[in-house]
Amino acid sequence: MRILVLGGTGRIGSAVVRALLACGHDVVGLARSEASAAKLRQAGATVIGGDIAAPEAWIETLPHLDAVTHMACDFASDMAAVDRRLLDALLPALAAQPQRVRFIYTGGCWLFGETGVAPATEASPFRPLPAFAWMVPHLARVLGAAEIDGIVIHPAMVYAGADGVFGRFARDASARQAIRVVGGEAVRWPLVHSDDLAALYALALERAPKGESYIGAAVEALTVVRIARAFARRYGIAREAPEIISPGAIAAELGEWARGYALDQRLSGDKARRELGWQPRHLDPEADIARLA
Numbered sequence: 001m002r003i004l005v006l007g008g009t010g011r012i013g014s015a016v017v018r019a020l021l022a023c024g025h026d027v028v029g030l031a032r033s034e035a036s037a038a039k040l041r042q043a044g045a046t047v048i049g050g051d052i053a054a055p056e057a058w059i060e061t062l063p064h065l066d067a068v069t070h071m072a073c074d075f076a077s078d079m080a081a082v083d084r085r086l087l088d089a090l091l092p093a094l095a096a097q098p099q100r101v102r103f104i105y106t107g108g109c110w111l112f113g114e115t116g117v118a119p120a121t122e123a124s125p126f127r128p129l130p131a132f133a134w135m136v137p138h139l140a141r142v143l144g145a146a147e148i149d150g151i152v153i154h155p156a157m158v159y160a161g162a163d164g165v166f167g168r169f170a171r172d173a174s175a176r177q178a179i180r181v182v183g184g185e186a187v188r189w190p191l192v193h194s195d196d197l198a199a200l201y202a203l204a205l206e207r208a209p210k211g212e213s214y215i216g217a218a219v220e221a222l223t224v225v226r227i228a229r230a231f232a233r234r235y236g237i238a239r240e241a242p243e244i245i246s247p248g249a250i251a252a253e254l255g256e257w258a259r260g261y262a263l264d265q266r267l268s269g270d271k272a273r274r275e276l277g278w279q280p281r282h283l284d285p286e287a288d289i290a291r292l293a
Ligand SMILES: NC(=O)c1ccc[n+]([C@@H]2O[C@H](COP(=O)([O-])OP(=O)(O)OC[C@H]3O[C@@H](n4cnc5c(N)ncnc54)[C@H](OP(=O)(O)O)[C@@H]3O)[C@@H](O)[C@H]2O)c1
Pocket: 006, 007, 008, 009, 010, 011, 012, 013, 030, 031, 032, 033, 036, 050, 051, 052, 053, 071, 072, 073, 074, 106, 107, 108, 109, 110, 154, 155, 156, 157, 158, 159, 164, 165
């Protein structure tokens, strides 16, 4: 397949680019800077220069495509408007392609809100974090678009080594006396390693029926305190017990979207395993942390 990748230099997207290339697909990456273009070329993708905030500038230059995976977002205050404008331009352009195009849209675990004891599934109602509420109508638009085969993947909290959602723990471990945990001792995160998530995107491109959504959670829930303690041990910092900070404190530091770090969530990845044959390999994040170089 020839696949246009939006966000192919990001935490999720760079793993997806590697996975798609490893499957033998032809990957075309959108790059908004020369640095991003160089990363994509180095990975083995071809590049189209352009910004998702100005789709009119590059949409006419698209080659014939079999699929699109969309994982681009800059988490700025206008991210909803940027994404809407992108869909306004991209969906008609894909509808005009000579063959039917598959489109994987990226949602997220934070659309499910606090979940309680029973894990959220693809059938659970959305209760989105306000900063990402705009995603719900956008993904409904992709799933319902008649002219394309729309599919949604909801990643759990994505980590890779000491990067992704683990990046903050690694930075705190290097720079502070204690690792900060947002919200409280009971907060749990669903987790997925970026390589496992990328394998799910590749499977969904090949096998998912139009209109289906899949939660990409390899681990249903792990208390964030356990993640913080694992980092404290691995980095050898004296105080293993984390420092609990408020959602307001992390929002002031990173933006309103970061309140999601305080959500207590349990998410099921069973549908992807059952229906797509997804077999995530990283099932013990604490062991992954212990093995960090
Ligand atoms: N990471 C998670 O744990 C997680 C979990 C659930 C859902 N999600 C969702 O997944 C999506 C991707 O997340 P991520 O963590 O992979 O983000 P990320 O690491 O920040 O990557 C974002 C990607 O989008 C690109 N991008 C941003 N603004 C762009 C623009 N205006 N034009 C073109 N490209 C642009 C970036 O390119 P540059 O190289 O140019 O910066 C980068 O490739 C987001 O929608 C996020 O909400 C993430």
